[in-house]
Amino acid sequence: MTRFAGALQQLEIENRRRSLRPSGGIDFSSNDYLKLAEHPALRQTMLEWAEQGGVIGSGGSRLLHGNHPAHEKLECFAAQFFGAEKALYFATGFQANHALFTTLPERRDIVVYDSLIHASVRDGIKGSFAHAIKFQHNDLNDCEDALRSAREKAEYLWLAIESVYSMEGDIAPLSDFHELCLKYDAYLIVDEAHATGIFGASGRGVAESLPKEHRVTLHTGSKALGVAGGLVTAPAEIIDYLINKARPFIYSTAPPPVQAALLHRALKLVDEEPERRKHLIALRDHANKVLPVPASATQIIPVILGDDKLTLEIAAELQNAGFDIRAIRPPTVPEGTARLRLSLNTGLDEKTLDTLAECLTTLLNSHDVIPTEQSDEESCQ
Ligand SMILES: Cc1ncc(COP(=O)(O)O)c(C=O)c1O
Incomplete structure (x- = not known):
């Protein structure tokens, strides 16, 4: 077995092997927080650039x-x-x-x-x-x-x-x-x-x-x-x-x-369009009210579950329910702090956050797990 195959196998055993896949479902994982990536003004800039032979x-x-x-x-x-x-x-x-x-x-x-x-x-x-x-x-x-x-x-x-x-x-x-x-x-x-x-x-x-x-x-x-x-x-x-x-x-x-x-x-x-960032902050406030996790000061909401396998399972269940939510495991985050990383964006609304809150509450209860507060351990990324 090559060193590469061996390392991949070890990652598989540790539930840490990663692979690429397309995104799908309601976006709770992108960093396109203001949804500018799909803004018509940016499409227009692109078109004008092409039309002018840039x-x-x-x-x-x-x-x-x-x-x-x-x-x-x-x-x-x-x-x-x-x-x-x-x-x-x-x-x-x-x-x-x-x-x-x-x-x-x-x-x-x-x-x-x-x-x-x-x-x-x-x-x-x-x-x-x-x-x-x-x-x-x-x-x-x-x-x-x-x-x-x-x-x-x-x-x-x-x-x-x-x-x-x-x-x-x-x-x-x-x-x-x-x-x-x-x-x-x-x-x-x-x-x-x-x-x-x-x-x-x-x-x-x-x-x-x-x-x-x-x-x-x-x-x-x-x-x-x-x-x-x-x-x-x-x-x-x-x-x-x-x-x-x-x-x-x-x-x-x-x-x-x-x-x-x-x-x-x-x-x-x-x-x-300052209303975009205001909307994002209002969504954060609503998320803090309804989600069964410690409140966040920002649009990024970690749901720290600790165990890699459990985090992968809950992420998969949320994905099956239609949410694009990803598991983040060590070495990206410190050992023992595997988590779901929820990120909010202005394409979301309060109703969608309520639906997610319900779904997440049910899943956390069924796995009998309570998300923990942040850790200050060092990640080894
Ligand atoms: C804190 C921080 N700095 C820098 C970067 C790198 O930025 P980019 O994705 O534009 O390369 C990232 C992206 O993940 C980040 O989260």
Whole structure:
């Protein structure tokens, strides 16, 4: 047996083998929170692009042939939109995080990071020469201990957090983290992947009202904005540094310019249609009222069941009942915290949430299981 077949067999035994399948049923699993992926204005942008003979592929990296006015227009608009000096567009959020963490922290630096940070940040940290220290999820005291012990040893100190955690659905106390950064002279890198378009007074993200100095922010175009790509916003010198030094930016073909044009249009929709994010928050409030699970602060509602097999079974039963709900197992989440990840979107209504609540209550009762609160164990993704 090859190593590959052996590893797959082991995953099968552990109920952890994954496979691809099409989505179907009522959407409780996408990150298309505002349903912009099917917005007519984005279809129109696509049509106009084609009618005007726009190129499809960019044909090269941004520093060579691939730089298109659509990329630059998007970056210029995004910098204004997010109130930053400059913005830089990457093909995916994963690539953007990887670029940030393999480029900005250097050998004599220390990165202090939340134990539940996304795999793209983790991989970036692994690929950097900096030393890294983990702190317990959203724990300000533990974070401060790490920053204090790192301060003397580090040339530059970096703090890596998400504003809304993708598998927990909780919100980081950003202004407190920001104050810690000021106190210990650290740069804050905040991933707003699941907040952009939704949180902040005007949908710019949880960090919307925080000062911009010493702060780098990642906004993904792939989630609430319904398109694709990662937008890094930061002081001008950091963006210029990334353009000159970030290998994932320099040695990769630029994203299709139409992707940039679509994301540009999607950002405008955030201002044009604020009722979408209000509707999403109203749905969250209703979900908190009716679902038999701990309340969530966001549109992401984890139903933590613990056991992998049980979680797969309940997910399958919900799918049979017509809901597109997925089981999330380790290593994506910490050991012993397999869960259903419910994500809300503006295509849903209260009645559908009531139906789901009834179905989920029946299933949890029939399996004699009560969902638990979040854990702060580290995932091993
Ligand atoms: C917190 C977080 N950051 C970054 C990413 C990567 O973004 P993208 O899907 O655009 O590559 C994701 C996507 O899963 C995410 O959840």
